Amino acid sequence: xxxxxxxxxxxxxxxxxxxxxxxxxxxxxxxxxxxxxxxxxxxxxxxxxxxxxxxxxxxxxxxxxxxxxxxxxxxxxxxxxxxxxxxxxxxxxxxxxxxxxxxxx
Amino acid sequence: xxxxxxxxxxxxxxxxxxxxxxxxxxxxxxxxxxxxxxxxxxxxxxxxxxxxxxxxxxxxxxxxxxxxxxxxxxxxxxxxxxxxxxxxxxxxxxxxxxxxxxxxxxxxxxxxxxxxxxxxxxxxxxxxxxxxxxxxxxxxxxxxxxxxxxxxxxxxxxxxxxxxxxxxxxxxxxxxxxxxxxxxxxxxxxxxxxxxxxxxxxxxxxxxxxxxxxxxxxxxxxxxxxxxxxxxxxxxxxxxxxxxxxxxxxxxxxxxxxxxxxxxxxxxxxxxxxxxxxxxxxxxxxxxxxxxxxxxxxxxxxxxxxxxxxxxxxxxxxxxxxxxxxxxxxxxxxxxxxxxxxxxxxxxxxxxxxxxxxxxxxxxxxxxxxxxxxxxxxxxxxxxxxxxxxxxxxxxxxxxxxxxxxxxxxxxxxxxxxxxxxxxxxxxxxxxx
Numbered sequence: 001x002x003x004x005x006x007x008x009x010x011x012x013x014x015x016x017x018x019x020x021x022x023x024x025x026x027x028x029x030x031x032x033x034x035x036x037x038x039x040x041x042x043x044x045x046x047x048x049x050x051x052x053x054x055x056x057x058x059x060x061x062x063x064x065x066x067x068x069x070x071x072x073x074x075x076x077x078x079x080x081x082x083x084x085x086x087x088x089x090x091x092x093x094x095x096x097x098x099x100x101x102x103x104x105x
Numbered sequence: 106x107x108x109x110x111x112x113x114x115x116x117x118x119x120x121x122x123x124x125x126x127x128x129x130x131x132x133x134x135x136x137x138x139x140x141x142x143x144x145x146x147x148x149x150x151x152x153x154x155x156x157x158x159x160x161x162x163x164x165x166x167x168x169x170x171x172x173x174x175x176x177x178x179x180x181x182x183x184x185x186x187x188x189x190x191x192x193x194x195x196x197x198x199x200x201x202x203x204x205x206x207x208x209x210x211x212x213x214x215x216x217x218x219x220x221x222x223x224x225x226x227x228x229x230x231x232x233x234x235x236x237x238x239x240x241x242x243x244x245x246x247x248x249x250x251x252x253x254x255x256x257x258x259x260x261x262x263x264x265x266x267x268x269x270x271x272x273x274x275x276x277x278x279x280x281x282x283x284x285x286x287x288x289x290x291x292x293x294x295x296x297x298x299x300x301x302x303x304x305x306x307x308x309x310x311x312x313x314x315x316x317x318x319x320x321x322x323x324x325x326x327x328x329x330x331x332x333x334x335x336x337x338x339x340x341x342x343x344x345x346x347x348x349x350x351x352x353x354x355x356x357x358x359x360x361x362x363x364x365x366x367x368x369x370x371x372x373x374x375x376x377x378x379x380x381x382x383x384x385x386x387x388x389x390x391x392x393x394x395x396x397x398x399x400x401x402x403x404x405x406x407x408x409x410x411x412x413x414x415x416x417x418x419x420x421x422x423x424x425x426x427x428x429x430x431x432x433x434x435x436x437x438x439x440x441x442x443x444x445x446x447x448x449x450x451x452x453x454x455x456x457x458x459x460x461x462x463x464x465x466x467x468x469x470x471x472x473x474x475x476x477x478x479x480x481x482x483x484x485x486x487x488x489x490x491x492x493x494x495x496x497x498x499x500x501x502x503x504x505x506x507x508x509x510x511x512x513x514x515x516x517x518x519x520x521x522x523x524x525x526x527x528x529x530x531x532x533x534x535x536x537x538x
């Protein structure tokens with residue numbers, strides 16, 4: 001009886017330890033959530049520029065420009081320094097896939 | 106292992122395993138996972154919302170003593186009368202209707218870490234809530250001064266917004282020509298590093314606008330120097346509010362007598378101030394007191410989960426936690442940062458419930474605006490990335506949240522003042538709606 005109960009646990013544990021892909025969150029979701037304090041949940045406002053639905057390329061290029069242009073014009077230029085380029089790409093990809101009005105800008 | 110039955114195994118896993126939780130499908134295929142969040146400020150509200158948004162039908166109960174949360178953010182503008190209390194009062198109804206969060210009004214009074222329950226004292230008696238994960242976001246508690254007779258109803262700290270803010274507002278409004286507004290800056294770490302300096306600025310600005318001739322603000326700082334935005338506040342103290350603000354560093358509080366509004370510090374003694382805004386030193390909120398604490402009274406946490414050592418399914422976020430960071434680059438205690446940490450914690454809990462390891466591609470940030478006058482403001486920006494952290498000599502001392510960028514506004518202007526409200530309203534909505 002105890003063996004029967006234990007087996008599925010062992011299987012599940014094995015999966016967990018191996019890093020199973022059960023319900024894996026979308027890439028970039030956690031990173032992009034850190035934009036929401038100022039741009040709204042999922043980049044969908046209220047807040048500063050609406051980000052949801054903007055093209056990933058535009059989002060990435062704007063962030064990289066703010067990060068590398070060498071002068072700080074505002075608070076977002078500072079925030080862009082907080083991410084490596086791979087993180088910026090993940091954030092841009094995630095926000096571009098969110099439904100919202102950013103694409104109309 | 107094979108001699109363990111399921112019940113024994115789960116008990117062990119809950120108490121001692123490095124795994125935060127078993128996949129829910131193993132233990133309880135039909136029972137949704139339960140998360141209890143204690144404290145409905147920026148950290149707790151955000152954690153409750155995001156666990157509901159990201160989790161697979163997780164039952165989330167948010168516990169708070171009060172029916173609403175009154176934001177410390179913008180509360181200095183309630184002190185000056187520029188904003189109403191309702192402007193900074195945030196309800197929980199949107200968390201219920203938009204996200205299905207259960208809200209329970211009451212005070213969490215006991216945690217049974219082995220039994221995975223938390224006891225909440227409510228108007229209708231004690232309730233024992235079982236949990237798979239417990240998130241504590243209790244904010245701060247105050248450390249009494251070493252001597253004297255301190256009474257926060259006579260000398261309000263107004264470092265928890267609400268009735269305290271109203272007390273201080275009324276005392277400021279009662280000031281007349283030549284009166285002194287004496288305030289303290291707590292020893293770091295404390296809630297909202299720029300907050301005390303911001304308060305000094307808007308109090309001075311208020312007195313100037315009201316034409317209170319000879320009235321002054323005296324800032325008694327327990328620290329050696331201004332703790333946030335030294336350029337902006339240095340300019341504000343020395344230029345914008347020159348003659349109105351006297352800044353006294355290295356002022357360790359030795360005694361406070363609230364009835365006479367008198368304070369003794371290592372650098373200055375003031376008796377019979379018109380207003381004594383004594384902001385005490387701080388520690389983690391009371392419910393965290395049974396957990397391991399650092400020398401400052403805050404709970405050290407794992408920066409990938411906000412989990413607590415020895416308690417695999419208890420998490421502490423926001424002002425109450427101590428995040429491992431590089432020397433002299435501490436993670437600030439702020440509402441914005443609490444929101445940021447809550448998302449990392451929420452993601453880790455959702456992953457743990459699915460049997461997954463926490464993400465290690467983790468960032469947090471803080472950004473805030475501070476009013477300097479009734480029309481102008483500065484800003485502060487700080488970013489943290491998970492990875493190596495360093496001691497003062499530059500040697501790697503471990504893993505944690507390393508500050509990769511820090512900056513402040515180079516112009517203190519009106520645009521920032523407008524942006525302050527855009528920022529605050531966005532943060533309010535992301536946390537509470």
